[in-house]
Amino acid sequence: MSVLVVGSVALDYLETPFGVMEQALGGSATFCSVAASYLTSDVRFVGIVGADFPQKHIDFLTKRGIDLLGLVREAEGKTFSWGGKYHDDMNTRDTLYTELGVFEHFHPVIPDAWKQSDFVLLGNIHPSLQMEVLEQIEQPKLVVCDTMNLWINISQKDLKKVLKRVDVLILNDEEARMLTDQRNLITAGNMLLRMGPRVAVIKKGEHGAVLMTRDTYFASPAFPLETVKDPTGAGDTFAGAFVGWLARTGDVSTANMRKAVVYGSVLASFCVEEFSIDGIRALGEEHIAERFSMFRKITTF
Amino acid sequence: MSVLVVGSVALDYLETPFGVMEQALGGSATFCSVAASYLTSDVRFVGIVGADFPQKHIDFLTKRGIDLLGLVREAEGKTFSWGGKYHDDMNTRDTLYTELGVFEHFHPVIPDAWKQSDFVLLGNIHPSLQMEVLEQIEQPKLVVCDTMNLWINISQKDLKKVLKRVDVLILNDEEARMLTDQRNLITAGNMLLRMGPRVAVIKKGEHGAVLMTRDTYFASPAFPLETVKDPTGAGDTFAGAFVGWLARTGDVSTANMRKAVVYGSVLASFCVEEFSIDGIRALGEEHIAERFSMFRKITTF
Numbered sequence: 001m002s003v004l005v006v007g008s009v010a011l012d013y014l015e016t017p018f019g020v021m022e023q024a025l026g027g028s029a030t031f032c033s034v035a036a037s038y039l040t041s042d043v044r045f046v047g048i049v050g051a052d053f054p055q056k057h058i059d060f061l062t063k064r065g066i067d068l069l070g071l072v073r074e075a076e077g078k079t080f081s082w083g084g085k086y087h088d089d090m091n092t093r094d095t096l097y098t099e100l101g102v103f104e105h106f107h108p109v110i111p112d113a114w115k116q117s118d119f120v121l122l123g124n125i126h127p128s129l130q131m132e133v134l135e136q137i138e139q140p141k142l143v144v145c146d147t148m149n150l151w152i153n154i155s156q157k158d159l160k161k162v163l164k165r166v167d168v169l170i171l172n173d174e175e176a177r178m179l180t181d182q183r184n185l186i187t188a189g190n191m192l193l194r195m196g197p198r199v200a201v202i203k204k205g206e207h208g209a210v211l212m213t214r215d216t217y218f219a220s221p222a223f224p225l226e227t228v229k230d231p232t233g234a235g236d237t238f239a240g241a242f243v244g245w246l247a248r249t250g251d252v253s254t255a256n257m258r259k260a261v262v263y264g265s266v267l268a269s270f271c272v273e274e275f276s277i278d279g280i281r282a283l284g285e286e287h288i289a290e291r292f293s294m295f296r297k298i299t300t301f
Numbered sequence: 302m303s304v305l306v307v308g309s310v311a312l313d314y315l316e317t318p319f320g321v322m323e324q325a326l327g328g329s330a331t332f333c334s335v336a337a338s339y340l341t342s343d344v345r346f347v348g349i350v351g352a353d354f355p356q357k358h359i360d361f362l363t364k365r366g367i368d369l370l371g372l373v374r375e376a377e378g379k380t381f382s383w384g385g386k387y388h389d390d391m392n393t394r395d396t397l398y399t400e401l402g403v404f405e406h407f408h409p410v411i412p413d414a415w416k417q418s419d420f421v422l423l424g425n426i427h428p429s430l431q432m433e434v435l436e437q438i439e440q441p442k443l444v445v446c447d448t449m450n451l452w453i454n455i456s457q458k459d460l461k462k463v464l465k466r467v468d469v470l471i472l473n474d475e476e477a478r479m480l481t482d483q484r485n486l487i488t489a490g491n492m493l494l495r496m497g498p499r500v501a502v503i504k505k506g507e508h509g510a511v512l513m514t515r516d517t518y519f520a521s522p523a524f525p526l527e528t529v530k531d532p533t534g535a536g537d538t539f540a541g542a543f544v545g546w547l548a549r550t551g552d553v554s555t556a557n558m559r560k561a562v563v564y565g566s567v568l569a570s571f572c573v574e575e576f577s578i579d580g581i582r583a584l585g586e587e588h589i590a591e592r593f594s595m596f597r598k599i600t601t602f
Contacts, residue, residue, distance in 0.1 A: 089484055183390055185507065186525045206486065207508035208520070217599050219509070219522030224487045258602035298518050299600050301559035 001141070001247045002042040005033045005240065006108050006133045007123020009047040009071070013083035013096065014275055018229040024276035025057050027080065028123035028146065031233035034280055035240030035267045036121070037064040038288060040248040044114050046070030046133075050079040050102040060281070069111050077102040090228050091205065110136040118250075121243045122166065123236060124148050127158035134165050142252050144168040145197070146239045152178050163196040168257075170201045170239050185210070186217075199257060201264075203238060205231075211254075211261050218258045221299060223269035223291060230275040234268040237280060241267035266291045302442070302548045303343040306334045306541065307409050307434045308424020310348040310372070314384035314397065315576055319530040325577035326358050328381065329424035329447065332534035335581055336541030336568045337422070338365040339589060341549040345415050347371030347434075351380040351403040361582070370412050378403040391529050392506065411437040419551075422544045423467065424537060425449050428459035435466050443553050445469040446498070447540045453479050464497040469558075471502040471540050486511070487518075500558060502565075504539060506532075512555075512562050519559045522600060524570035524592060531576040535569040538581060542568035567592045 007029030014021045029047040036043045043066045051074060061068060080103035083096035108129055115138050122130040122145040130145060137143075145166040151159050152175055159179075163169060169192055173185055180191040185202060189212040192200040203209045208221040242264040246252055266288055273279045308330030315322045330348040337344045344367045352375060362369060381404035384397035409430055416439050423431040423446040431446060438444075446467040452460050453476055460480075464470060470493055474486055481492040486503060490513040493501040504510045509522040543565040547553055567589055574580045 184527055184529075186527045190527075204508065207505065208522070210522075210525075217525050218602065219525070219599050220602070221509070221511075221520030221522070224511075224518050224520070226485055226487045226491075228485075255602075262602055295602075298520050301519065301521070301556075301563050301596075 001040070001118035001250050002044060002114075003036050003040060003119045003121060003243050003247045004044045004046065004110070004114055004117035004137070005029050005036065005121045005123060006046040006130070007032055007125050007236070008080055008103060009049050009053070010080045010082055011053070012081060012232065012276065014230055014232055015085040015096075016090070016230050016275075017086070017088055019275070021230075021275045025060075026082065026233060026276060028125060028236045030061070030277060031236030031271070032121055032123045032146075032240035032243075033061070033066045034064055034277060035237040035271075036244030036247070037066050038267065038280070038283060039241060039244030039263060041065060042247070043067065043244070044070060044117060046108050046110060048072040048074065048102050048106045050074050050077040053079045070109070070114065072106075072109075074102045084232065086231065090231060108133050108136075118142075119243050119247045120144070121239060122146065122162070123239070127151050127155050127162045130162045131158065134162065142167045142246060144170060144239065144243050146170045146235065147175065149175050149178060160195060166197050167252075168199040168201060169197040170203065170235070170242065172203045172205070172235065176200070176202045186212075199254070201242070201261060203235060209238070209261050209265060211257055213254055216254050218261065220258075220261050220265055220295070223265060223294065224298070225269060225273065228272045231272050233277065234271050237271040238264035238268040262292060262295045263288075266295065302341070302419035302551050303345060303415075304337050304341060304420045304422060304544050304548045305345045305347065305411070305415055305418035305438070306330050306337065306422045306424060307347040307431070308333055308426050308537070309381055309404060310350050310354070311381045311383055312354070313382060313533065313577065315531055315533055316386040316397075317391070317531050317576075318387070318389055320576070322531075322576045324355075326361075327383065327534060327577060329426060329537045331362070331578060332537030332572070333422055333424045333447075333541035333544075334362070334367045335365055335578060336538040336572075337545035337548070338367050339568065339581070339584060340542060340545030340564060342366060343548070344368065344545070345371060345418060347409050347411060349373040349375065349403050349407045351375050351378040354380045371410070371415065373407075373410075375403045385533065387532065391532055409434050409437075419443075420544050420548045421445070422540060423447065423463070424540070428452050428456050428463045431463045432459065435463065443468050443547060445471060445540065445544050447471045447536065448476065449536075450476050450479060461496060467498050468553075469500040469502060470498040471504065471536075471543065473504045473506070473536065477501070477503045500555070502543070502562060504536060510539070510562055510566060512558055514555055517555050519562065521559075521562050521566055521596070524566060524595065525599070526570060526574065529573045532573050534578065535573050538572040539565035539569040563593060563596045564589075567596065
């Protein structure tokens, strides 16, 4: 089944204790769609880049089988760019700069042929842009929404409008606490479910992720990694793989969403092992299958 | 099989956002032995109390089937007492006071009949006292050691001597990082295993626990709780149930230790729901079995 991904495309500056990367391919739509492309075939990409966006990145996305019909390539202006520096603990980071470039006036336009996409993944962008996507799509099977602390801080009202219209909300533990003003994560999760979505997926970094519905709870650990080189895009990667698995199977049951959480964790674990998109640039099916089966091994008792 | 438990017995002052309790039954040996008593029958208690220790607590422990042959009841002096205040997040606490009382000059004496106990649980007390226990016991099937940040800070040398002689080390994530000076928990766990124990169990509070050996890894979530009234003794309870399950089954394989981790998590989840020992004062077998099976439900994918 088809997956429509809408989000940002970026050329990032990344600084972590393991090194520096300039002009690194990034953005929520990029990570989401690349991750999804490992699990399903019909991935549809909506985003915007500037004149400086290297052809090699276009080629890479195309080679991954991602349909770029919805990618606007502006003849002038620069691609969105974010600069970030991770602290030694890898859990906190400083934003060094944010240059919106062509993204400043971006309004997602969904091609007519894509308006009936089965799965819609609202990648991490301003909630008002996510709403514009929802206004254009027709009867999707499932809408999944990712977000971040920035929007909870500056656009909470818009975000809450979006939440009323999504099926699955994906966010991290800090964001869940911020959005609900609740310290206890179970209480926070239950409050999120009262805001609209029927499923809340709360990511906890090295502690894994939980999936909550009104009457079920699922907890998955993170894959045990000694080396995390660059956490950028891990959340987007998780969301992309989550939706990718659901689209591959066409099954939106809670039971199948548990598997989707594990696929999200598997792809995210590859993502953070290298800078930028490099950790998920060229995975084989066997790599993914092996790590998925490792999740069974490390959780069985 | 028999479980020898050595640790502190206390009358605590507890203050949490949910209330205050004075003269609350506490101490590592207390929580450890009560938890173990739900899973196995031959639990042997070594500790010390003062003249002020209420008979009702003795009666309670006896009723739980715990053998108090090793409990020294001093005719004079006060029982060890700790006063603690938990902050709103329940994850941090201030020690208000520590009155050692009769515990100050305590040296554990293992009754002759108990020197060949199958399982030895070194509850959270000074490492030099833990070492005194090890000097007295003969060929135990398994030695499990609990510890805390205090001993890592002030008696690390003694602790490291103990670690060379234990099979399983149980501690929390903060303590694992402190003892190894490593931020990454996998790296920290691997370093712990090089200090002596063949198994490291790292507790992560609301994020569950992991069990590591040189070549295996197991991750268990915590039981999802909306209300935590008093975390005191949760770690001791975990350790007691962990050993209790191993003693009940007589099986010290890594596979069986995974089940022991889940039993530890089950009993700890009951513990924190009430003040002091009250959460594990009167559990039925069905309560434990039900929550154990819930752990399967919340981790299955």
